Amino acid sequence: MYRACIDIGGTFTDCLILDTQGSLRAFKVPSTPRDPAAGMLNGLAVAARGYNKKPDDFLRQIDLIVHGSTLATNALLTGRGAKVAMLTTKGFRDVTEIRRGYRNVRTSMFNLFIPPYKPLVPRRLRFPIEERTLYTGEIVTPLNDGEVRQAIGKIKEAGVEAIAICFLHSYANKANEDRAAAICREMADGLYVTSSYQVLPIWREYERFSTTVVSATIGPIASRYLNRLGDSLKQQGFKGSLLMVQANGLVETPQESIRRAVYLLGSGPSAAPSAAAYCGRITGKDHLISIDMGGTSLDVSLIRKGEIPMTTECWVGDERVAIKMVDVHSAGAGGGSIAWVDSLGLLRVGPQSAGAEPGPACYGKGGEDPTVTDADLLLGYIPADYFLGGEISLDVDLARKAVQKVADRLRLDLLQAAQAIHTTVNSFMADSITEISTKRGYDVRDFALIAGGGAGPIHGPALAERLGISTVIIPRFAALYSAFGMFAMDIGRDYARSYHSRVDRVSLEQVNRLYDEMELEAQAAMKSLKMPKGEVNLARTAELRYVGQFHEVEVPMAAGKLTEHHVKEAVAKFHKRHQELYTFSMNFRAVEFLNFRLKATARKAAFQLEKIAQGKKKPEGSLKRRRTCIFNGKSFNTPVYDGERIRAGNVIRGPAIIEEQATTVVVPPAFECSADRFKSYILRKRK
Amino acid sequence: MAVCRVNPLTLSTVWHALQSICREMRHVVDRTSQNYLIAQLHDVSVGIWDARARTVAIPIGLSVQYLGGKLSVEYVLNKFKGNLNPGDMILVNDPYKGYCCHLPDWGFYRPIFYRGELLFFTMVRAHQMDTGGAYPGGYFPNAYDIHAEGLCIPGIKVMEGDREREDVMELILNNVRWPQGVRIDNYAQIAATRVCEQRVTALLDKYGKETVLACLEEMMDRTERAVRATIEKIPDGTYYGEAATDDDGTELDVPVWVRCEIAVKGDTLTVDFSKSDKQRKGFVNCVFNTTFSNALSALFMFMDPGLGEYHNEGSLRPITVSAPPGSVVNAQYPATVGASPVSMGHQIIESVVMAMSQAMPERAVACWGKRYEHYFFGLDPRTNEKYVVTTFDIAGGAGAVRGFDGYEGAISIGALGEVNRGNVEEVEARFPWRSLRWEFATDTCGAGVWRGASGFHWEVENVGGDAGMATGSSDGELVRAPGALGGEPTPNSKAFLIRGSDTSQIRAHRLYEVKSGDVIRKISGGGAGVGNPAERDPEKVRWDVINEFIGIDKARDTYHVVIDPASLDVDIEKTSMLRSSQGKA
Helix, strand or coil: CEEEEEEECCCEEEEEEECCCCCEEEEEEECCCCCHHHHHHHHHHHHHHHCCCCHHHHHHCEEEEEEEECHHHHHHHCCCCCCEEEEEECCCCCHHHHHHHCCCCCCCCCCCCCCCCCCCCCHHHEEEECCEECCCCCEEECCCHHHHHHHHHHHHHCCCCEEEEECCCCCCCCHHHHHHHHHHHHHCCCCEEEEHHHHCCCCCHHHHHHHHHHHHHHHHHHHHHHHHHHHHHHHCCCCCEEEEECCCCEEECHHHHHHCHHHHCCCCHHHHHHHHHHHHHHHCCCCEEEEEECCCCEEEEEEECCECCEECCEEECCEEECCCEECCEEECCCCCEEEEECCCCCEEEEEEECCCCCCCHHHCCCCCCCEHHHHHHHCCCCCCCCECCCCECCCHHHHHHHHHHHHHHHCCCHHHHHHHHHHHHHHHHHHHHHHHHHCCCCCHHHCEEEEECCCHHHHHHHHHHHHCCCEEEECCCHHHHHHHHHHHCEEEEEEEEEEEEEHHHCCHHHHHHHHHHHHHHHHHHHHHCCCCHHHCEEEEEEEEEECCCCCCEEEEECCCCCCHHHHHHHHHHHHHHHHHHHCCCCCCCCEEEEEEEEEEEEECCCCCCCCCCECCCCCCCCEEEEEEEEECCEEEEEEEEEHHHCCECCEEECCEEEECCCCEEEECCCEEEEECCCCCEEEEECC | CCCCCCCHHHHHHHHHHHHHHHHHHHHHHHHHCCCHHHHCCCCEEEEEEECCCCEEECCCCCHHHHCCHHHHHHHHHHHCCCCCCCCCEEEECCHHHHCCCCCCEEEEEEEEEECCEEEEEEEEEEECCCCCCCCCCCCCCCCCCHHHHCCCCCCEEEEECCEECHHHHHHHHCCCCCHHHHHHHHHHHHHHHHHHHHHHHHHHHHHCHHHHHHHHHHHHHHHHHHHHHHHHHCCCEEEEEEEEECCCCCCCCCCEEEEEEEEEECCEEEEECCCCCECCCCCCCCCHHHHHHHHHHHHHCCCCHHHHHHCCHHHHCCEEEECCCCECCCCCCCCCCCCCCCCCHHHHHHHHHHHHHHHCHHHCECCCCCCECCEEEEEECCCCEEEEECCCCCCCCCCCECCECCCCCCCCCCCCCCCCCCCHHHHHHHCCEEEEEEEECCCCCCCCCECCCCCEEEEEEECCCCEEEECCCECCCCCCCCCECCCCCCCCCEEEEEECCEEEEECCCCEEEECCCCEEEEECCCCCCECCHHHCCHHHHHHHHHCCCCCHHHHHHCCCCCECCCCCCECHHHHHHHHHHHHHC
């Protein structure tokens, strides 16, 4: 039997197959954005050929497909989501357009010349419904069924595909939302219906409503895609399970992915930190910075003590998404990022990208702007004749012509300009990393850098040098980084409940009831995912804050029946964490609980990377050629090694280049690179 | 372009790092403070200055709290000359001695030393939930003088060697309501300055003092050149703007005027406020810092948007702001200043925006919805504890700019969207008030080719005990702020107190008693428009009618677009007749 992890990105569909012997093989095919399912089937067909099998035979032998797709993110970012209507509490129909007054999400306060935010649901499709619940859960105004029915009538006329039900304080009592949802299902069969309690049962209506509307915008698209994909796979003989990568770093069934579609955001990139954590485990590092540098963007995340970082403060495009997601910070820096000179005379790189079409100037597809890849080519880092294993041949003259434009404006010579582009993008990436690490108070120098994505192994080492990081790990499947991460992901689901109470007045009965409730739900869900009870791991956390504060700090909670002792323990952890995060704690101040969370996970069957043959310290027989490379403005006659011939234990002193089929590893002069038995490259700063 | 004294890459890194540090400081305050106004609504500003009080980084905040921060830093430097040490923490809120704006805005200043040498200053200023004085909240009219408005703190050290001077803090906190809460917010601010010190020190370690200081010079020179280049493009001449507040809270219903003349000559620009009204008895007086900061903020709106986060001392060099002492825009001790961030403070911005929109019509800006908030204070029967609460929920949205409609929901021409509105769920759980309605109100946006954002219908019920209400932080019942290029000014706002079957109008700049069960209803005016509304695209008007931003009557009377009430389609024939007859008239 085989297992497949398939990551559909904007340019390529990455396909990693694991066989029964535990060895992995990689396949890369072009994506087919118009019909992503076709690209996926094509990828599987190519893989089948790789194993000398007919596609349907091969599919029959796959028992699990884990799938990540940028479908949801793209639909949201390009405004191609479904048409949504809202049912919302009368008197409050503009919550998602007022959006708490946020204007400067991605711009300076002094920039007034921006178009106003365009809400996903226009005002005319936000239908006010008479109903009202209080923060205590008390219903002061029952749902007016007649108004719901009237609204649905209008919604059907308007050609809407999805309904989002968003009532005030529904986190405290979902009865009115549930009743409205029942009426919708009865009257508007075929429409996608969701409610704010179902998506995110947490207080603060703007954040909850916005997330719910996003979920409804994605829902019908996810539903169409996943149903079609499921059908096609079945038709071609697939009998195994299909699981989708979720924003929260877990995998889920297509059915649940459709129900809470917002969790499909970041499906793909959210797998990368799992790849990093896995590499960290096999190399013995647990403080990691993971970078995934592709053609247009850089995804960064910071992993501490082997734990994947999570956030509830995300903006996706112009939308606030408040579910707990893997904290992957995206920035516009990739191989295709365009270099330009701004009005202050500063060299900038990105966020504009040449993308796949026309691509960097050196692709020769009509691109004229200088990009990071053009600079890398001129610096000698990437081979003109072996880019993507020779699939694309690069034109050095075109790269020269493009980079010269920036050189002229900066009054630098060509190679200085190429060096400047390379360094600027690294420095921009370094800023992105500093932002997510310093915000949490961590010193980047205590971390190892894991460099994935097509361009990651080229820039990772220089980036590390800049940040003072002494170890860089380049995973064997760096170029299929997210797909690789999918093998390392857990199956599971997470849960949350709001219960606001001071720790000295908290009802333990209530807390125990909430955890019991979530655990029962989790057990049932895991059963439906065919996970044996014994293998399910239930991790509890609680969010606490000082009375009066507005933001919480999350701490772990004990399992089982909770007692006063456990509450005290949680409070002690809270004080400590507050001190770590913000330089002070306040023992004199009362503390309160806000949210209780549960994460239910099960490990997929373990897999072992195939080992490579052991070699000597000297990389004998793998020297391919030599070429001139520029490092920090100096030319070096640099040895170039063939990655296919590298053996475990080989040690390569920088400066050196290792050409892999899907990427190039750059070893700067200050580093020494060794290959381990799983063929990770580990670069260490030379003493 | 002059030869760069530092490596351009280092320059870029240092420049961005200083901005990131400011954002991180604000993040720390956000995560740890307990005051609704600071943590949720973001009434907080931060910045970095150098040892000569020159502005280094000012990417985010409320203009009056930080843009003129150099004046305040200069004061601290002079006052503590020879007596500044690492780990000192200085607290200032005095508008007269310390160049602050009004008393609730407490600034915490930290000198940053590197290897024994003072190199930088950082400051975090935030609006406290209380600062003593006759009423909670700091926006009450009719105070006898500034001392009646609250505790007036000149520069004092509240920490030395990073240790709290407990007797000093006790004296201060003993004189405010909710001392425990204020203490937490103070710690949050102090923590943010400490984070700044750590980050700036790391930057100096990395690049060395000489390089970082050379970067500062280069940063300032570059922004100076960019700002001069913008001014240079404006035709030389004098441009006039004016705006008024409803009244000064003491002498009622008499508008108070700020008038500015902007003189552009070559690459320099002078803002002269000498034609403004005299200093008042009431609480709308602005100290020079307020005038200076707001004039700068208004001018920055007209600079290259790419400069937004990069402004520093260099931006200030080509600009002169003058306001005669004794005027309402340069009030002298002991005049009251409580309402000045809003009433008069916003008008300073409005007058400059009006003048600049004539100077640079291609970048015309219309004024934003006027602040129409208030403070409630009383007893919460659920906890038997006193509370005070204010909000940014009510003021209408942004004004239009040439090319775009106003940004719906965005608030405050003084903060340009850097402050936030709240959540009903948060407010109801925290305070004994129940929301009855909060949504856009039809026909509250200033008309134009590009229209302003909408105002609101906001209504709440007092479910706690009897309470007080200070309407000092509101304006715009009598006066309207200008649109641009023929756009409509900001529509007026109005408010009501509903007790049983009685509805009575309540007014800005007053104090009211609110009984249990009373309902407060406010209808605010939105942002102003840009361009003649009769030239707005009829299709846009139609969508505004469908979405109930604009009523059918207003569409016809102001926009000259006739909409069929049944089909909601544009009646093309009647519209073109109406528009052409208006054109001839």
